[in-house]
Amino acid sequence: MITLFFGILTAAIEEACYKSGYKLFFCTSGGNPNRERELFKMLCANNVAGVLVCSRITDESLYMQTDVPIVTIERMIEDVPSVSCDNYKGGVLAAQELLLASGCKSPLLFGNRIISNQLPASLRYKGFQDACARNGSPCSEYYIDAEDLFGKNLGEDVYKALKQFPETDGIFATSDVLAARIMNTLNDADEADTFGRIPVIGFDGVDISAYCEISTIAQPIRQMGALAVQILIQRINGQIVPERSILPVSLIRRKTSGPNFVKA
Template sequence: MATINDVAEKAGVSVTTVSRVLNNRGYISEKTRQKVYQVMDELNYQPNELARSLLRKHSNVLGLIIPSVEHPFFGELANAIESVAYQHGFKLLLCNSQLDSAKEREYVDMMRRNRVDGMILGSHTLEIGDYTNLNYPLVTIDRRIGDIPFVASDNENGGALAARLLIAKGCRKIGHLSGNMKLDMLSNLRTTGFEREARQEGVEFVTYQTELDVFDEQIYNEIIRKMFTEHPDIDGVFATSDLMALFVMKWCRTFGKEVPRDVRIIGYDDIGAASWYMPGLSTIRQPIKDMARRAVELLLEQMDDKPVERETVLPVELVEREST
């Protein structure tokens, strides 16, 4: 049976380095990390097999990767997932990826070392293959990565509902703040639904792309400024997140546009702030608690080798407040 010395020798690194890779400690270049894992695979090296199985048996820990728990939507989602996980006897490891692929990789490596029983991905910066060859219970939120089961709200219908409300209220030119359309995000279906509906109704619209995962007031304000400067006649805005919608609201007030008289605004998510802002923000409510529940259940079903639904799309709800 291969030892840690065999791995070190064949990989051309020190035993300390192998140990660091295994224990995820200290700085290791990506190249070295890959090399060590490759040699471990070749030699079929089993690091502390007993420990691994014991760890596995006793882990009862789920991992959650999100961009940042500071973002209100992800804060509410993390809260709901932790609650459901707890009800099933699991603890939750929190990873704020901050869209940092090195950090995300560490969590995926940890998974490889059997330190969590399953992982929920609400952010991904790595290549599809990095996830799909893990062979561990995985669930994604709002993104399609290979064959990994996903949970999403009915983004397309949500986008259509938003368009219909603004049009029914008389908007003639709608500004839409979408996510980054280059990413294969299910949340981009909000844009699909919105644009289809606006086209069908013959209402003019302009779409500005943002980074949905990023929470940066300055970036938001820059895009909002650009949109209103290039199209000062916009009389309705559909933002793909409530947070962006609230920044649009602030922008409008700063520049003397009254909401909803001059500009009607609708967001997406229904975070807490949507109801306590003044005026209250109309929005498309994501069923956060149901999404959390299904995500955890999908992990449990995989652990029990049960057949698993690949696509879970949960209904959204139009919540009308004062901003429209």
């Protein structure tokens, strides 16, 4: 399933490719390792100039056995240049927004299950955990599987998490889509009486956070896509490129956090 993040990212990549005189072949594996291998081999067989990889699949051996120039986005592969946002700083900013600006004492980290440290997104979890620990407010944690992000059981997971950690007084959702689903659950009339209103902050900075007026840690998604294309073209041309390119994130405060947030 293509998320809002990847929709913005691929649009930025296509635009950057077009401006540089390249055509973009877009392939999606749906998280299927066998399909990803088939697609990559197909691209190589068709003599593509280079490949941008944005994958959650843990087996990286496929990409280490080719001469085709590769650049990864939000993914780490040994000896392959990567582009990502400052996930760790984003986690720290989220913790500071809940603990310092919103007055939370018992925050909850609510996220997708991270299956590999090769995914830089794991650093947003660590940044949040570390900042909470430094503040003397260790966070509780609740994880769902990635495929449950849009699932009908997500609301039940929110109830389960809050019943498991009844002291929760603030939530860091590790994507804006998760944050929107959580807010929808918390705003339900019956559950609002049960759980009250608590601060929520998301991550990504995609449009749904603005529509729902949710505070978020914004990634420079378009810039990440454009930079990845730039670096890949430099690799195609035999130029030396940085091993890691990490772009800054920023806090966007809206109605769901901050000093003016009114708790129940």
